[in-house]
Amino acid sequence: MNKLTLATAILAASSSFAMVNANAYQFEVGAGAGYVDPDNGDSGSAFDLGGTYYFNPVEDKNAPLAEAAFVNRASNVHAGATFQDQGDLDTNTYGAGVEYFVPNSNFYVSGDIAKTNYEYDDADIDNDLTTYSAEVGYLPVPNLLIAVGARGWDADDDDGVDPTLRAKYVTQIGDNAVNLEAGAAFGDLDEYNLAADYFIDNSFSVGADYYSNDLTDNSEFGINARKFITQNTSLEGRVGFGDTNDNDYNSFGIAAKHRF
Template sequence: MRAIRNFLSVACFAALPAVAGAQDYQLEVEAGYVTDTESDIDAINVGGTFHWRQVSTAGSPLAEAAFLDRVGGVSVDYLRIDTDFGDFDAWSLEADHYFDSGLYLAARGTFPDEGDDTWGASVGFVATEGLLLVLDADDNGDDIDYTGRAKYVGKLAGDTAWGLDVAIADEVYGVGANYFFSAAFLIGADITLYDEADATTLGLEAKYFFTPRFWGSANYNTDVAGDADLSTWGIAAGLRF
């Protein structure tokens, strides 16, 4: 319940008016912290994305500006996980690009301090404005995992908008939805079903841009069916330049 109260507190605070005025950007850096209250696991990540060109934020939800403007880039991320059984560190690198024809390509790699490096690639197509269809292929060390994804963001009246994400993999099915109360504030929820583990998880997120260049977010995830034994909450913040 404490995690839910923390999430709702951030969501209520985010309902306050944001500083007006959209600003384009090309670099975004962010940091986050997540803790699992059930298994005493803590994780931090620090990363950034440099876009191939300036991202226009005019007329778009700030959180989805790069997606709607079809601007890819190169991203680097560092992850550290602390547990009672030891620590885990990993670097990841990803690059993606939107072509004028509508074609979308991405490639990525993850480099842990222990174990094998893993690689992945994606191919997709912008079917219509705000709709991206993607097929992911990721090396898990023993085999290739394939995931089909669809992402849509549609504008509504004024600065409001809505978004939908759907993903289907081998015995894993997920759907998420976001509602943008303004260009600066969104609340989202997602549900993921794991057939093999016989588990279902629920995630909640609130994200708010205090200015067009600075945002903060809070998230909460829990199991709602099965034996996942999951209860995490997290916070994150980012800056744009």
């Protein structure tokens, strides 16, 4: 191989490596704001922020940008906080968790823990709630995760643990990608959730979701959209239509996230 050919090959390889890493990321941070407007009672607002660190750089791999980490099987640690104010009630939640895709296998494990404080302005009431969960999962085919686990809670006057089941699948329908999710907790919780996202292209998705919890007598249907305005920055919004204790409400949320 002559020097010109060798130099050209090295330059091409270096350029390809640079292009791959230009689209890779290892951190994602974000913040959001929300508003809930019930038919009866006080309206409320919320603010949240969070971040995720991936153990290895995540590449797009020509997948939808919103699902790049899942398609990469990217193990990570994450943390976040939510601050909500509705009428006389202030609710603050802090949480952290880990997802781990076992290398050279199709196995997956995860765990999360969160603490929520409920404080009433006009009453001497201050309650705490700790929630936690753990899962083990398996990917029988690419981009399909099936996980089972347990979710527990420890409140000032109550505690318990319920089994959970969850599935997530990123696949193609025609020329476009879709993300399908379903989950359930059985026992005292009786909680169910469904979600679907349709990717108009790899940077833009629209979706719908549904949530129901018999214990809190709460159900909600939502529609959402997310757009990556650059390779690493996204904006998203959601509108929800819910019912809790026979009181209808609407919820609105916006969020921005950045990867680097």
